[in-house]
Amino acid sequence: MSTTTANNTTAPTPPATARPTHPQRTLLGPGPSDVPPAVLAALARPTVGHLDPFFLQTMDELRTRLKQLFRTDNDMTLAVSGTGSAGMETLFVNLLEPGDKVLVGVNGVFGSRMADVAERCGGDVVTLEQPWGSVFTHGEILNAVDREKPALVALVHAETSTGAAQPVAGLGQAIRDRGALFILDCVTSLAGMPVEIDDWLVDAAYSGTQKCLSCPPGLAPITLSDRAVERIDRRKNKVQSWYLDLTMLRNYWGQDRVYHHTAPTNMLVALNEAARLALAEGLEPRWARHRDMHEIVRRGLTELGFAYLTAPEHTLPMLNAVTLPEGLDDATARRSLLDTHGIEVGAGLGPYKGKLWRIGLMGHSATQRNVTLLLAALRELLHAA
Numbered sequence: 001m002s003t004t005t006a007n008n009t010t011a012p013t014p015p016a017t018a019r020p021t022h023p024q025r026t027l028l029g030p031g032p033s034d035v036p037p038a039v040l041a042a043l044a045r046p047t048v049g050h051l052d053p054f055f056l057q058t059m060d061e062l063r064t065r066l067k068q069l070f071r072t073d074n075d076m077t078l079a080v081s082g083t084g085s086a087g088m089e090t091l092f093v094n095l096l097e098p099g100d101k102v103l104v105g106v107n108g109v110f111g112s113r114m115a116d117v118a119e120r121c122g123g124d125v126v127t128l129e130q131p132w133g134s135v136f137t138h139g140e141i142l143n144a145v146d147r148e149k150p151a152l153v154a155l156v157h158a159e160t161s162t163g164a165a166q167p168v169a170g171l172g173q174a175i176r177d178r179g180a181l182f183i184l185d186c187v188t189s190l191a192g193m194p195v196e197i198d199d200w201l202v203d204a205a206y207s208g209t210q211k212c213l214s215c216p217p218g219l220a221p222i223t224l225s226d227r228a229v230e231r232i233d234r235r236k237n238k239v240q241s242w243y244l245d246l247t248m249l250r251n252y253w254g255q256d257r258v259y260h261h262t263a264p265t266n267m268l269v270a271l272n273e274a275a276r277l278a279l280a281e282g283l284e285p286r287w288a289r290h291r292d293m294h295e296i297v298r299r300g301l302t303e304l305g306f307a308y309l310t311a312p313e314h315t316l317p318m319l320n321a322v323t324l325p326e327g328l329d330d331a332t333a334r335r336s337l338l339d340t341h342g343i344e345v346g347a348g349l350g351p352y353k354g355k356l357w358r359i360g361l362m363g364h365s366a367t368q369r370n371v372t373l374l375l376a377a378l379r380e381l382l383h384a385a
Ligand code: PLP
Pocket: 030, 031, 083, 084, 085, 086, 088, 110, 156, 158, 159, 160, 161, 185, 187, 188, 208, 217
């Protein structure tokens, strides 16, 4: 076959192998998760301007929904243009001034990333470390706070590199009593397990869109308490990042609507739809669905010889970090799952590269159908191996 162009010359036909068709996957890794059709449809609606009255209403609706998802009344709740890491960076760059002490809990990749980001923002970073797969006791955290007297304490709620769930409830008051602000990474936890920003007295939290919210990657919901905002208002120095400066971003997200940057309108419309769907399901039922799917997949994976990195009481519902059974080669098996069944699972990171899988059942992906499909595919793979 060839194509004829307007001036009647014949264009060469590209080889059949030039570009594979866009695949339809079942996303069972550490994110992104499968996106529901209603969210994809929202993404494909006609683009509107970032100051269009319709869009401004959408932003207000989205802020209200994000507050409901975070379970907070914080006025400073918005979506940063960028992925979860941009949310992380926004909090540190706004809340830190050069030399401020930060205590960061490091028990996996994302704690390390927080420490790195905080240091780049000029923070005097002290890390509290635990082996991968473990979590911190509140006593360990508070002892370190007493010793180091940090201005900020930062923890990862759901450590996606290890599948560990950090207990948070009951910690906020003690951190507050010691005069520090409490930052929580909720990238993987939000909308998949309890996140109670106000009840837990968390001062600042960030998330991402591509995990349990099941929206494509690209935005970072954040929320800051009045105490955190006061700290920003008391800054002696300008926020080092122009793009992530909340003193300017709040004037766009607030009622003044002062232009800052061209907001990614289609993505925000899609996130608004994803948030609507999550709230329509109800947060408690959604958390329960994640927990139920986790229980089923845990039984199946254990029967097949996969072993969890974390203790059961500290295992995340939406992310199963498991070592591989004898005879299964990491890269070959993941490729086979993808090629034969269209299933994506995640590889291990850092010391667990090649040894661990990260199997996610997040948001729209957390279904009985996907669990059955995955376990059947794994059985087949193991049989062949
Ligand atoms: N924090 C956690 C716990 C994560 O799982 C991730 C991403 O997987 C991030 C932060 C960074 O988010 P992103 O990759 O969207 O920038």
